[in-house]
Amino acid sequence: MNRPPQQTTAEALLRVDRVTAAYGSVTAVDDVSLDIAEGEFFALLGPSGCGKTTLLRTIAGFESPASGDIRLDGVSLLDTPAHRRPVNLMFQSYALFGHLSVEKNIAYGLEAERLPRAAISERVSEIMETIGLTEFAKRRPAQLSGGQRQRVALARALVKRPRLLLLDEPLSALDRKVREEMQLELKRLQHEAGMTFVVVTHDQEEAMSMADRIAVLDRGRLEQLDTPQSLYERPSSRFVAAFIGTANLLDGEATEHGVVLPGLGEVRAAHALAAGGRATLVIRPEDVAVARVPEPQGSSDGAGAEFVGTVIDATFLGGSSTLSVELPGLAAPLRATVHTATSIRRGDRVALSFDPARVVAVPDPRGRATGEPEAPQ
Structure with missing residues (x-):
């Protein structure tokens, strides 16, 4: 450990x-x-x-x-x-x-x-x-x-x-x-x-x-x-990331510059993990940038960590809106928080991007790399 x-x-x-x-x-x-x-x-x-x-x-x-x-x-x-x-x-x-x-x-x-x-x-x-x-x-x-x-x-x-x-x-x-x-x-x-x-x-x-x-x-x-x-x-372990606040936890394989997620590609994140080892990306919902796109597009090379998916649920909570987005390669939706009312609705295609400075990579002690995010906690 x-x-x-x-x-x-x-x-x-x-x-x-x-x-x-x-x-x-x-x-x-x-x-x-x-x-x-x-x-x-x-x-x-x-x-x-x-x-x-x-x-x-x-x-x-x-x-x-x-x-x-x-x-x-x-x-x-x-x-x-x-x-x-x-x-x-x-x-x-x-x-x-x-x-x-x-x-x-x-x-x-x-x-x-x-x-x-x-x-x-x-x-x-x-x-x-x-x-x-x-x-x-x-x-x-x-x-x-x-x-x-x-x-x-x-x-x-x-x-x-x-x-x-x-x-x-x-x-x-x-x-x-x-x-x-x-x-x-x-x-x-x-x-x-x-x-x-x-x-x-x-x-x-x-x-x-x-x-x-x-x-x-x-x-x-x-x-x-x-x-x-x-x-x-800056949680130091998967347990802390899951226990403190709400987080998307995505499991993959550590690379020199980030973590490769099966079916999606590389997401950039600074870390000190050994390349090739199992790792978990920690992405807070409020750190996910969301933009509507007119039609399906390919993912980027991961420099901006942009991926395109479909909104399967949108909930307005007063000062913010929570979106659940289905991404190719992920078995569970990724959650994003938009800090205003939004016109994005269920069924819309959206581009998601993550600031590498806000993405944390921690060891995955369970030794698997499915790319499946845990339900945010």
Whole structure:
């Protein structure tokens, strides 16, 4: 497998160093290394079962790695029990105490540390005002909406002022509208608190909208660690290309200047792949230029990657239109996004072209060259 380089920096707040974690014979986290900077909003992203929650629980101290090390400010945490780590984990279920009021729920951790009553009252009042809970201070969790309960759980985690706040699928229980509002709220609070957040999510839009950097995991391994923009524009593997955003994935054979697609010819793309090896072209729908043509034409030599096909579906989505185009040699249609209303309709002949600077070629680990694009995801 084409493994990513070890993601380490000298000034990391948290360093995960070649961590492996297993449940019996099942390896949940496989030799993962990454650094998280102080004040960063960091996301662990991947499908169910990829190891992201296990890695989060290992950082928190609820799981022990089979090998590797986890260091905070350069000091190993492995011998420090979970309750003594300067780390707080906000659970997916929120785990609020139903018999306690909002302010009592928030104060619980501080009371367990036996802080002076005046200090507890001051810090609880301050965090309730910051998160917008002051008017709900005397209510119990059952009297709150899902979004309000989420805020209480977040306030309870923030009031202890941990060096690192871990959030396990924090927005999954909320409906779409509230979830979108809370994404903005989390980002605002993270900036205001100046704290380091690490969030686990399977929702790519959630990670892309909140995180400064994202670690994409698959089957326990780190596929790529990068900024949201770089993950989208320059994926390093077929998995990342398919998982992040929508993409046309076309399999073929690498050449010196691009990738040859069976039945179509060469599409130019800069890459460092060995000529003759299996490769996958990643073409985002918005990077496909579309023009109507009066009659069938031959394809070009690939310099502009122009090919002619037939529109089999056209969908107007308000600010853009999505076209599905059937091309000779491809068993599945290629999808293109036009960022305006278009007069192109089903049955029209169109020429498709791709800017080589926007086309990415990645290894095809499945070892086939059919030229068949996967359904965009």
